[in-house]
Amino acid sequence: MAYHSFLLEPISCHAWNKDRTQIALCPNNHEVHIYHKDGAKWTKVHELKEHNGQVTGIDWAPESNRLVTCGTDRNAYVWTLKGNVWKPTLVILRINRAARCVKWSPKENKFAVGSGSRLISICYFEQENDWWVCKHIKKPIRSTVLSLDWHPNNVLLAAGSCDFKCRIFSAYIKEVEERPSPTPWGSKMPFGELMFESSSSCGWVHSICFSASGARVAWVSHDSTLCLADANRKMAVASLCTETLPLLAVTFITENSLVAAGHDCYSMLFTYEESQGALTFGGKLDVPKQSSQRGLTARERFQNLDKKASSDTTNATLDTLHKNSIRHVTGGQISVLAGGKANCSQFCTTGMDGGMSIWDVKSLESALKDLKIK
């Protein structure tokens, strides 16, 4: 696996291009920087400056090679590469609060923006007027939409929100697509239809992800739980209370395995057992510890007892690869080694320590002996 420290500031969000040679990221300011990979080196090739507020979401459409960014300035821009310059096109989202997350649909003819205005803006391109228009999904969202993920059928959209719920909506736009065929989530899908809503967990839903087939949706929330809803089991929800600090990002790497990461600064593997409808913790995915135990003098022991009410020898520095919370996990949609959410072979994490790591699933499997990825 490879770790690259891009910056000293946190990386707010990132997106990869189709062949994984370039990464677009926001260095915690109003800009988007694009880095190009040259062997083992990363060089900055573009700086996209258009937003007037922090960029909170970036998504890179693999086929059409367009970027969409959204920010706290309540705007979104679609960027197209003209020659060697990225040209922005403003998209009016008609929101009065910051935009929080953005995702291209699988066919790249629409994108969805979640915002603090308690609604989702579904944007599509109107040919006659040559501009992007948007429609709103409002009901019954009661708070900021923190995360979005599209179903592979290009119509259903999962949204995680600060009102503690995960919901699946239909984002069917008749102007740009055919009527969708029935899915395990339902057959009638007019725009804005609520197909599924989770019962309240107790935490903001930080991240949400459909499995490759779209039959399952998983989310992580701030009460340190991971939940999964299975449409093939009548939308039954399996949940797991983790022993860690809250997770901030989750993705499927096979139909039954998930990788999640968060405030504990390391990624974890989880497995879903369909027959029992249960989620289990599969193991920690990080550099194996090689700490040596050094003896404590009696004086140090008493100092520890006094300061920390414990006398064991673990030290205070982090033993994980990332030194600060991991904010984003992206599993390659079409990664360099032919992965995708069905059979991911590489995934990438970026964190508030300004670093990015690329994890190779096969080497993790061999390095961490008890790991089983189903």
Added chain:
Amino acid sequence: GDALRALHTAMRGSPAGARSQAVKEQAQGTMLKVLTSFKSSEIEQAVNSLDRNGIDLLMKYIYKGFEKPTENSSAILLQWHEKALAAGGLGSIVRVLTARKTV
């Protein structure tokens, strides 16, 4: 034996999320009595007898106990806290903070 049974009974009858503050306070008092009646050596075994939801519920009561300390309660509660933390991890404390149905 008795203390363990009392713990499980108190947990089962816990009015988490109840509207009446009086009911909750009574339950808190009962739980505190049960927790303080344990010998230090028995605590670990008691914690291990609980499932994941039980540990989360125990953690909620431990913190409620910290809120209103009596003469000797904090010391025994700290011992309970150490064992519950070992079993439930930081996640169980996070769930005390984010819980909407309080005890």
